[in-house]
Amino acid sequence: MSNVQNYIDENIKTFEEELFELLRIPSISTDSKHKGDVKEAAKFLINQLEEIGLDNVQLHETPGHPIITAERLPHDDQPTVLIYGHYDVQPSDPDDLWKTPPFEPTVIDGRVYARGASDDKGQSFTHIKSVQSYLKTGNELPVNVKFILEGEEEIGSPNLIPFIKKNKDLLSCDMVLISDTAMFGEDQPSITYGLRGLAYMEVHVTGPNRDLHSGLYGGAVENPANVLCEIISKLKDEDGVIQIDGFYDDVEPLTPEMREAYKALPFDEEAYKKSIGLKAVHGEKGYSTLERASARPSLDVNGLWSGYQGEGAKTVLPATAGAKVSMRLVPDQDPDKIAELFTKKIESLAPDTVDVEVVSHHGGYPVVIDLDYYGLKAAAKAFGDVYDKEVLFSREGGSIPIVADFKKVLGVNSILMGFGLNKDALHSPNESFSLKDFHRGIKTSARFFELLPDFVE
Ligand code: BES
Ligand code: MN
Ligand code: MN
Numbered sequence: 001m002s003n004v005q006n007y008i009d010e011n012i013k014t015f016e017e018e019l020f021e022l023l024r025i026p027s028i029s030t031d032s033k034h035k036g037d038v039k040e041a042a043k044f045l046i047n048q049l050e051e052i053g054l055d056n057v058q059l060h061e062t063p064g065h066p067i068i069t070a071e072r073l074p075h076d077d078q079p080t081v082l083i084y085g086h087y088d089v090q091p092s093d094p095d096d097l098w099k100t101p102p103f104e105p106t107v108i109d110g111r112v113y114a115r116g117a118s119d120d121k122g123q124s125f126t127h128i129k130s131v132q133s134y135l136k137t138g139n140e141l142p143v144n145v146k147f148i149l150e151g152e153e154e155i156g157s158p159n160l161i162p163f164i165k166k167n168k169d170l171l172s173c174d175m176v177l178i179s180d181t182a183m184f185g186e187d188q189p190s191i192t193y194g195l196r197g198l199a200y201m202e203v204h205v206t207g208p209n210r211d212l213h214s215g216l217y218g219g220a221v222e223n224p225a226n227v228l229c230e231i232i233s234k235l236k237d238e239d240g241v242i243q244i245d246g247f248y249d250d251v252e253p254l255t256p257e258m259r260e261a262y263k264a265l266p267f268d269e270e271a272y273k274k275s276i277g278l279k280a281v282h283g284e285k286g287y288s289t290l291e292r293a294s295a296r297p298s299l300d301v302n303g304l305w306s307g308y309q310g311e312g313a314k315t316v317l318p319a320t321a322g323a324k325v326s327m328r329l330v331p332d333q334d335p336d337k338i339a340e341l342f343t344k345k346i347e348s349l350a351p352d353t354v355d356v357e358v359v360s361h362h363g364g365y366p367v368v369i370d371l372d373y374y375g376l377k378a379a380a381k382a383f384g385d386v387y388d389k390e391v392l393f394s395r396e397g398g399s400i401p402i403v404a405d406f407k408k409v410l411g412v413n414s415i416l417m418g419f420g421l422n423k424d425a426l427h428s429p430n431e432s433f434s435l436k437d438f439h440r441g442i443k444t445s446a447r448f449f450e451l452l453p454d455f456v457e
Contacts, residue, residue, distance in 0.1 A: 003137045003139070004133045004134055004137055004139055004446050004450075005133075005443060005446065005447075007133045007136065007137045008129070008130070008133050008439070008442050008443055008446065011129075011133075012439050012442075015125075015129045015438070015442065016112070016435060016438070018048070018125075018129075019105075019112070019121065019122055019125050019438065020105040020112065020114075021044065022041060022044055022045070022087070022116075022121050022125065023103065023105040023112070023114040023115075023116055023117060023121055023122075024103055024104065024105065024114075025037050025040050025041040025044065025103070026089070026092070026102075026103045026115070027040070027041035027087055027088050027089055027116070027151060028088070028089055028090070028091050028092070028115075029064075029065055029088035029089070029151055029152050029153075029154050029155050030090075030091060030154060030155050031091060035065070038065045038066075038087075038088055038151045039065070039066060041087045041088075041151065042059055042065070042066045042068055042087065042149075042151055043059070045068055045087055045128075045149055046059050046068060048128055049068070049070040049128065049147060050070075052128065052131055052132035052135055052136065053072070053132075053135040053136075054070040054071060054072050054131070054145075054147070055070070055071055055072055055073070056069070056070060056071050057069075057070040058070070060163065062152075062159035062163065063159060064151075064152050064155075064158060064159045065088060065150070065151030065152050065159075066151055067148065067149070067150050067151070067159065067160060067163050068087075068147065068148070068149040068150075069146065069147060069148050069149075069167075069170060069171070070146070070147045071144070071145065071146040071147070072131070072135075072141055072144065072145050072146075073144040073145075073146075074140050074141060074144065075143065075144055078142065078143045078144055078452075078453055078456075079143050079144065079173075079174040079175065079375070079452060079453075079456060080143065080144035080145070080146060080172070080173040080174050081143055081144070081145050081146070081173065081174070081175055081176075081177050081375075081449070081452070082146045082147075082148060082171060082173035082175070082176045082177070082406075082410075082412070083124075083127045083145065083146065083147050083148070083176075083177045083178075084124075084147075084148050084149070084150075084176050084177070084178045084180075084402065084406075084414070085120050085123070085124025085125075085127070085147075085149050085150075085178070085179065085180065086120045086124065086149065086150050086151065086152075086153030086154070086180065087116075087120070087121060087124070087149055087150070087151055088150070088151040088152060088153055088154050088155070089115045089116035089119070089121070089154065090115065090116075090119070090154050090426075090427045092115045092429075094429060095429075097429035097430070098429045098430055099113070099429075099430055100113050100114075100430075102114060102115040102429075102431075103115060105117065107435065108432075110434060110435050110436055111432040111433065111434050111435065112432060112433055112435055112438075113430055113431070113432045114431065114432075115431055116431070117424070117431050117432050117433035118420040118421075118424035118426060118431060118432065118433040119180065119420065119424070119426040119427070119431065120153070120179070120180040122419075122433040122438055123179040123180055123418065123419050123420055123433070123441065124149065124179060124180065125438075126179055126419060126438060126441035126442045126444075126445050127147075127177065127179065127445045128147075129442045129445075130442045130443075130445035130446040130449065131145055131445075131449075133442070133446055134446070134449070141449060142449050142450050142452065142453055143449050143452050143453060145449070146171065146173055148160075148164075148171060150402075153180075153400065153401075153402070155362060156198075156200075156361070156362025156363065156364060156401055157362075157364075157401045157402050158362065160402055160405075161401075161402065161405050161409075164402070164405060164406070164409050164410060165409055168409065168410065171410060172410070173410065173412055174375065174412060175373075175375040175412050175413055175414070175415060176403075176406045176410075176412055176413070176414040176415065177379070177414075177415050177417060177445075177448070178400065178403070178414050178415065178416050178417070179416075179417050179418055179419055179420075179441060179445075180400055180416070180418060180420075181195075181396055181398070181400075181416045181417075181418030181420065182396065182418050182420040182421055182422050182424070182426075183418055183419065183420065183421055183437075184265065184266075184392045184394055185266070185421070186421060186423075187387060187389060188266075188387075188389060188392065189383040189384060189386075189387040189389060189391045189392070189444075190391060190392040190393065190394050190418070191376065191379060191380055191383065191391055191392075191393050191394075191415065191416060191417060192393075192394060192395065192396045192416035192418055193368060193369045193371055193376075193393050193394070193395060193416070194294060194295070194330075194331075194366070194367065194368040194369065194394075194395030194396065195366065195367050195395070195396055195398060195399055195400055195403055195416070196294065196297070196298075196328040196329055196330055196366050196396075196397050196398065196399055197328070197329035197330070197333060197335055197363065197364045197365045197366035197367075197399060197401075197404070198326060198327070198328060198329065198335060198362070198363055198364045198399045198401070199326075199327045199329060199335040199336075199338040199339045199342065199360070199363045200302075200324070200325070200326050200327075200360075200361040200362055200363065201324070201325045201326075201327070201339060201342055201343075201358060201359065201360055201361065202322065202323070202324050202325070202358070202359040202360075202361065203228065203231065203322060203323045203325065203346055203356065203357070203358055203359075204320065204321075204322045204355075204356070204357040204358075204359070205224035205225075205227050205228045205231075205320065205321045205322065205350075205354050205355070205356050206224060206319070206320050206354060206355040206356075206357070207221065207222055207223065207224040207227075207318075207319055207320065207353070207354045207355075208221055208317075208319050209319065210319055211307075211316045211317065211318055211319050212316065212317040212319070213315065213316070213317070214315045214316055214317040215315055217317055218317055221317060222351065222353035222354050223317050223318070224306060224318055224319065224320050224321040224354055225306040225307050225318050225321040227321070227350075227351060227353075227354050227356070228304075228306065228321040228322070228323055230349075231346060231349045231350070231356070232301060232323060232325075234349055235299055235325075235345070236299060239284065239285040239286075240282070240283050240284035240285055241284060241285070242297065242298075242299050242327075243345075244299075244338075244341050244342055244345045245341065245344070245345065246337075246341050247297070247338065247341055248297075250332045250333045250334065250337075251296075251297060251330055251331075251332075251333060252330065252331045252332055254287075254291065254295055254296075258295065259291070261393075262288060262290050262291055262295070263288075265290060265392060265394060266392075267289070267290050269281065269289055272289065275422070275423060283296075283298075284296055290394075293397040294394070294395040294396050294397045295330055295395055296330060297327060297328055297329050297330050297333060298326075298327065298328045298397075299325065299326075299327045300325065300326055300327075300328075301323050301324070301325055302324045302325065302326050303322075303323065303324035304322070304323045304324075305321070305322050305323075306318045306320065306321030306322065307321070324361075325342075327342065328397060328399070329365075329366045330366050331366050331367070331368050332366075333366060334365070335363030335364060335365060336363065338363075339360040339363060342358070343358040343360070346358050362401070363401070364399045364400075364401025364404065365401070365404035365405075366399075366404070367403050367404045367407065367414075368395070369403075369413055369414060369415075369416070370413060371393060373413050374455040374456055374457045375413065375415055375452065375455070376413070376415055377455055378448060378451045378452045378454070378455035379415045379417050379448055380393075381451055381455075382444050382445075382447035382448035382450075382451050383417060383444050383448075385444075385447055386440050386443045386444040386447055387440060387444075396416075398426075400416075403416075417444065417445075417448070419437045419438070419440065419441035419444070420433065420437070421434065421437070
């Protein structure tokens with residue numbers, strides 16, 4: 001093992017250069033202009049997996065972006081770890097707010113700045129480099145390893161869910177290992193045991209057949225922008241409680257034990273506020289910030305458009321207005337059911353002076369992972385060994401839709417071993433990833449493979 005860890009130390013500069021090569025490919029899954037780039041990122045990874053000595057490396061075409069699988073199964077009597085990651089990234093916009101070009105990785109103060117640096121190219125690459133460090137030093141892997149890398153996570157994994165249903169044998173495993181979350185804090189390793197689900201909606205309001213002079217028509221014609229604002233304002237009350245009938249029906253209440261566990265986490269609310277420039281925290285009455293952001297559902301406008309946005313004043317009454325709304329879900333809420341309840345609520349609020357249309361985008365199920373599982377214990381030990389600090393367990397507010405399906409379809413738990421930080425600015429301008437965490441991530445992955453056989457129950 002020590003020569004594996006030495007190999008990681010000796011080759012870290014090469015690993016970084018390879019990661020930068022991947023980061024230069026603008027694999028934005030949501031934008032059809034970048035379809036070729038997503039494919040190029042897939043090919044880059046295929047080459048990597050082949051070069052490091054994995055077997056059965058395959059690129060599976062889908063109606064969307066490709067799925068990659070690979071494996072190395074040297075043992076009959078050891079567990080199989082399925083490593084999941086995504087090589088697609090979010091769009092880089094607003095581009096003018098980036099201090100360095102989003103697809104030209106730039107290192108500043110030990111952090112690499114680029115879209116996808118943390119989410120999820122940098123984090124998922126750690127496992128490829130860890131496997132390489134075994135195989136290139138003449139060591140066999142201590143456990144069996146499979147990879148599944150997708151290019152559609154940021155658009156809700158539409159083709160991965162049918163893929164795992166159709167390829168249960170190819171993907172059969174004892175656990176899934178994922179690095180696509182954040183640590184609790186800097187130098188504070190943590191394992192994420194809960195993720196929220198998602199229902200993502202769009203609302204369109206259509207009024208007159210053209211934009212109108214707001215002096216000639218204002219007051220006599222329903223304004224779609226006003227209607228949209230009124231509708232949105234009725235979705236939550238002054239206590240932050242979502243006003244959609246049936247919305248909370250399936251929400252699992254927080255038990256006193258769960259609330260104690262939240263209180264025990266070393267969360268610094270002042271630092272939190274400072275880190276994102278907040279005047280004050282805000283949310284559902286009766287819950288703490290951590291609870292609001294991970295164990296309670298939420299509803300937020302993600303995009304809003306209507307009327308004149310340019311410089312100065314233009315007296316115009318807009319013909320249309322629209323909003324994108326995300327709802328983050330917790331166990332046992334069902335994204336399809338929530339999408340339906342949302343649609344009904346919007347329809348009930350729509351005045352008959354305009355047309356209101358609701359569109360449902362992707363969704364994902366929430367998950368909470370069982371903590372009493374040998375794989376998780378091995379992961380916690382490996383993480384703690386490398387970071388020289390005891391691991392915390394926390395739930396997070398983001399979503400990785402496939403995690404619930406790994407449980408439902410393959411019957412296995414996922415270990416969410418994130419090496420990112422909230423300050424990595426995922427989905428925001430100037431996304432970055434600490435190269436120190438990239439290095440420690442590779443070491444943690446290698447240590448996990450080494451420890452896992454001892455933890456099998
Ligand atoms: N890696 C994130 C999710 C995440 C980040 C979870 C940090 C916990 C901590 C993932 O790539 C992501 O952005 N997911 C989307 C899912 C959606 C597009 C279906 C999300 O949460 O918005
Ligand atoms: Mn991600
Ligand atoms: Mn993401």
